[in-house]
Amino acid sequence: xxxxxxxxxLSKKFGEFIATNAISFEVNKGEIFGFLGAxxxxxxxxxxxxxxxxxxxxxxxxVAGFDVATQAELVKKNIGYMSQKFSLYEDLxxxxxxxxxxxxxxxxxxxxxxxSKGIVDKFQLASVKNKLVKTIPLGWKQKLAxxxxxxxxxxxxxxxxxxxxxxxxxxRQFWDLIYEAANDGVTIFITTHYMDEAEYCDxxxxxxxxxxxxxxxxxxxxxxxxxxxxxxxxxxxxxGTANK
Amino acid sequence: xxxxxxxxESLTKRYDEVLALxxxxxxxxxxxLFGLIGPxxxxxxxxxxxxxxxxxxxxxxxxxxxxxxxxxxxxIREIVGYMPGRFSLYPDLSVEENLSxxxxxxxxxxxxxxxxxxxxxxxxxxxxxxxxxxxxxxxxQKLSLCCALIHRPKIxxxxxxxxxxxxxxxxxxxxxxREIKSQGITILVSTPYMDEANLCDRIAFLQGGKILSIDSxxxxxxxxxxxxxxxxxxxxxxxxxxxxxxxxxxxxxxxGEYLHVAFEDNTIQAKALNNYLKTGSISASEITxxxxxxxxxxxxxxxxxxxx
Numbered sequence: 001x002x003x004x005x006x007x008x009x010l011s012k013k014f015g016e017f018i019a020t021n022a023i024s025f026e027v028n029k030g031e032i033f034g035f036l037g038a039x040x041x042x043x044x045x046x047x048x049x050x051x052x053x054x055x056x057x058x059x060x061x062x063v064a065g066f067d068v069a070t071q072a073e074l075v076k077k078n079i080g081y082m083s084q085k086f087s088l089y090e091d092l093x094x095x096x097x098x099x100x101x102x103x104x105x106x107x108x109x110x111x112x113x114x115x116s117k118g119i120v121d122k123f124q125l126a127s128v129k130n131k132l133v134k135t136i137p138l139g140w141k142q143k144l145a146x147x148x149x150x151x152x153x154x155x156x157x158x159x160x161x162x163x164x165x166x167x168x169x170x171x172r173q174f175w176d177l178i179y180e181a182a183n184d185g186v187t188i189f190i191t192t193h194y195m196d197e198a199e200y201c202d203x204x205x206x207x208x209x210x211x212x213x214x215x216x217x218x219x220x221x222x223x224x225x226x227x228x229x230x231x232x233x234x235x236x237x238x239x240g241t242a243n244k
Numbered sequence: 245x246x247x248x249x250x251x252x253e254s255l256t257k258r259y260d261e262v263l264a265l266x267x268x269x270x271x272x273x274x275x276x277l278f279g280l281i282g283p284x285x286x287x288x289x290x291x292x293x294x295x296x297x298x299x300x301x302x303x304x305x306x307x308x309x310x311x312x313x314x315x316x317x318x319x320i321r322e323i324v325g326y327m328p329g330r331f332s333l334y335p336d337l338s339v340e341e342n343l344s345x346x347x348x349x350x351x352x353x354x355x356x357x358x359x360x361x362x363x364x365x366x367x368x369x370x371x372x373x374x375x376x377x378x379x380x381x382x383x384x385q386k387l388s389l390c391c392a393l394i395h396r397p398k399i400x401x402x403x404x405x406x407x408x409x410x411x412x413x414x415x416x417x418x419x420x421x422r423e424i425k426s427q428g429i430t431i432l433v434s435t436p437y438m439d440e441a442n443l444c445d446r447i448a449f450l451q452g453g454k455i456l457s458i459d460s461x462x463x464x465x466x467x468x469x470x471x472x473x474x475x476x477x478x479x480x481x482x483x484x485x486x487x488x489x490x491x492x493x494x495x496x497x498x499x500g501e502y503l504h505v506a507f508e509d510n511t512i513q514a515k516a517l518n519n520y521l522k523t524g525s526i527s528a529s530e531i532t533x534x535x536x537x538x539x540x541x542x543x544x545x546x547x548x549x550x551x552x
Contacts, residue, residue, distance in 0.1 A: 039382055231411060
């Protein structure tokens with residue numbers, strides 16, 4: 001099976017500074033891949049290249065079957081993206097946000113109708129769908145943002161600290177949604193600062209100073225560093241030299 | 245009567261239809277490191293902004309060292325240090341220029357209170373000529389802290405200083421807070437990270453504008469009323485599904501590779517639990533009784549409310 005994300009010696013330089021230094025890895029269909037690293041380790045740069053927003057300096061990456069350097073527009077159309085700063089329009093209603101995103105991804109009227117019904121039913125939004133997004137609770141916004149990142153049925157979805165700042169119950173409900181999407185075959189590429197969430201991933205990579213310093217299942221990583229939590233693995237590894 | 249560093253009584257603040265603070269009362273003692281723990285939208289920022297006299301409350305009373313936040317704005321601003329949630333320094337000024345700007349605004353100099361910020365500022369020194377806007381996130385955070393401390397405030401108020409900060413840098417930041425506390429400065433810090441609560445002397449759980457509980461971290465976790473089990477199994481999802489389906493389960497949440505489970509019925513012990521798992525063809529590699537974490541207790545209080 002062809003991996004959904006395939007990265008080979010991917011690098012990005014800003015002047016003399018090497019933000020991402022020849023990283024290589026693959027992510028399979030339906031896998032939950034945790035992309036960890038300290039602030040400034042190069043995660044954002046790598047994510048931006050993988051989502052077709054930034055051209056690599058060298059190396060190659062294929063996402064959903066497309067080359068991020070030469071087919072950036074196709075990459076963007078075939079991935080979903082959600083960040084902590086939910087890209088919802090606060091002054092539009094829930095229904096209008098759904099239609100707007102459906103439009104952006106060039107879905108047909110019928111598709112938009114079907115999927116918006118799907119989202120409204122699934123999250124029990126019928127009574128609030130005509131409310132402005134800015135008036136709904138944060139937990140709902142987060143779930144809606146995730147549903148919208150998946151509205152065009154992308155093969156892979158990039159989640160950039162999706163659970164920052166939410167309460168502990170909502171945070172866990174959000175992971176239920178992630179598992180469900182992964183189970184449906186969507187590949188999940190996620191960053192987080194919650195180390196308990198690193199344990200929920202199928203595999204985890206840890207970036208340090210532009211390099212991938214560790215890659216494996218949580219249990220493999222804990223075993224190889226002889227510690228009992230991903231937090232301990234992270235504390236051992238994550239502080240490279242750049243921030244000292 | 246004891247003089248509190250911060251005293252808040254029935255504080256209420258409304259933004260249109262949203263009740264940001266709903267009759268919040270608490271006090272912070274002098275020299276205390278007090279944590280305001282809660283998710284986004286809990287009211288943490290509103291509370292801190294009222295304390296530093298940026299906004300006014302609709303109802304109730306807040307005072308800093310017995311000075312009323314409505315009347316003594318100027319005196320309060322002289323004795324508090326405030327680090328807002330969003331980076332608020334001058335991006336076009338250098339590190340050193342920002343610091344000396346804040347020092348002058350408070351009628352002091354960098355050298356006068358240097359001992360207070362020395363250990364933090366030492367890490368910034370190599371970049372002292374760099375524009376603040378060009379610093380990394382961690383460095384911006386350290387500079388903001390230095391600027392909030394440069395006039396040697398009596399009380400330091402920090403609004404989510406560690407949000408979006410990685411796990412290693414968060415630990416370092418809390419180490420700095422302990423050092424500042426040891427110099428006799430009272431600290432009120434807000435955070436959405438439950439694990440940071442353990443590093444405070446006392447904490448307030450805030451959720452939806454209301455206080456769920458106020459106490460020391462130890463006493464807070466004592467409020468979790470049931471025996472708590474941590475279960476580990478290779479069949480992670482089957483384990484969750486199977487336990488959620490059991491009507492006897494009162495509490496069931498994932499914590500990293502473990503599942504935390506509790507029963508109101510305290511006759512259920514590990515053996516009975518294991519037997520139930522077997523009926524679902526689930527084998528647990530570990531079932532242990534553990535002490536509840538801060539996060540367990542927060543979840544419990546969210547679901548069941550306060551008991552007072």
